[in-house]
Amino acid sequence: MTAPAGRVRLHDLRTRPDGTEWIVGRMATGQVVALPEAGKRALDLLGQGLATAEVAERLRAETGEDLDVPDFVGALVDLGFVAEVDGSRVSGPRQPKPPFARIRPGQVRWLLSPVLPVLIGLLVAAAVLSRPPVPMSYCTLLWSGHGSAVIALGACFGWTLLLLHECAHLLTARATGVAGRIRLGTRLQFLVVQTDISGIELAPRRHRLTAYLAGIATNLACASLFALAAHGTDGTARRVLAALTLLSVLPLPFQLMVFMRTDLYFVLQDVLRCRDLYGDGLAHAGYAARRMLGRARDSADPSLGLPAHERRAVRVYSVVLVVGSALCLAFLATVTLPADVALLVRAVTRLGPGHPAAQRLDSAAVVVALGGIHLLWLRTWWRNRRTG
Known part of the structure; x- marks a missing residue:
């Protein structure tokens, strides 16, 4: 212009x-x-x-x-x-209406209180010290003999917890004045719900870190509450609460996969004082690959233009990015896809008239659930690829 x-x-x-x-x-x-x-x-x-x-x-x-x-x-x-x-x-680009637009920063300012992390820490400590009846085993997730019931609970609670996790990011960022937006996305083979809190970089560091860690804190709080509640029940109720506890904890190891820009990635980026750790790491990894193939003669290492502390962090992260992504895709090829295919094939073979009606209904639920997740991943990946 x-x-x-x-x-x-x-x-x-x-x-x-x-x-x-x-x-x-x-x-x-x-x-x-x-x-x-x-x-x-x-x-x-x-x-x-x-x-x-x-x-x-x-x-x-x-x-x-x-x-x-x-x-x-x-x-x-x-x-x-x-x-x-x-x-x-001057007319600017039209901004889409953010979710929960009626919630103002002043209404959720308490989420930034330094007292809140202390309370969540005490809740987690109480749950751990009480030795809850939650065996850390896959058997805990198989609380029912009906596969459809297990999948239904896992799917319903899993998506509910995802929304709570992302709403924690959204509302904590809203407390700083950032509108925030929630949408579906993909991280390698994973379908994720992600919250865009661009603008949080302008907030003080404690507020930024609080917004980044709000989702993890939500998972820990839910797991602690279910674990404590399991003490006062028995039978099916205890098995369900134990399963919910484990389902609340299971997403947390995923956060360690910082090569996929998880919550801990943003914490790491902030602590290391890097502007775009993922983008710069990807650029450096691309340069290193071209150099290994002898195709980098006319190009310079893009990390050379970064400050010294940032350059070191980017080069180390680029290794984590390449190795982590390769291992993740290898796990997909050797474990996840074969397991999903086997489960789908078994379910499809039990849809025929020679099987009891309850078993056919159970198999239909498995086909719909697994097939729907994979189709949703493909649609989300394609949409995000087209919109850039």
Whole structure:
């Protein structure tokens, strides 16, 4: 677009220092950018109502450098940071309505309280110390002799827990002012529900880490409550509560797969002070692969442009990314797919008229559940691939 040359009115922007740069963005849209000191100073002067020519003159006097302020303002317009140019309103991209739009930051501010993690820690400690009747075995999940009942409980509770997990991220981010959005996604062979909380980078570190870890805390809280409740029951109720406890804990090892941008990946990225650990790691891994194949003669290692601490982290992460992805896909090929195919084949063979009606109904439920999950994965993967 043609760069504006007059006065501008900026949207409500938040900033925080990050090393030698500044993180600047809009919580409402989740759009975030890193600016050097000169860019931050230009942004401040524009926010004071100075015209672009006045800003350029002030910066020249302060730094001795010429900054193309009109082009800078044009970039701000493209980012959606500018509300008006010379009194004329600037239309930005239409933002979809976020989920739970009626929930305001002030209503969920308590989720950021430092007391909450302490309470969850005490709840988990109480559950562990009480030695709950929850054997850590696959047999705990097989609480019923009817496979359809086992799958139904696993599917219903699994998706409910996923939504609670993602809502914890969403509402904790909402407490900081980030709208957040929930959608389906894929991570290698896994179908996942993921929450986009872009803009959380503008929040203080404790709030960022709280938002990243809110889902894990929700799983631990649910597991602890079910484990404690199992003490006061017996029979089928105890078996169901034990299964629910284990189902609450089972997703947590998945979070260790940081090569798939899990919750702990974002914690790791924040702690290591990296901007895009996954993207930079993928780029470095691609360069390393081309170099091994002798095809990197005319290209430079993309990690060389990163700060020293970030470069080291990216290079180590690229190894984790390649090895982890390879092992995950190998497990899919040798374990998951053969097991799913065997289960589906067995279910299909029992759909015929020679089997009892209850067994045919059970087999039909297995076919619908497993087949539906795989079809949903394919549809989600294709949609996300087309939308980029």
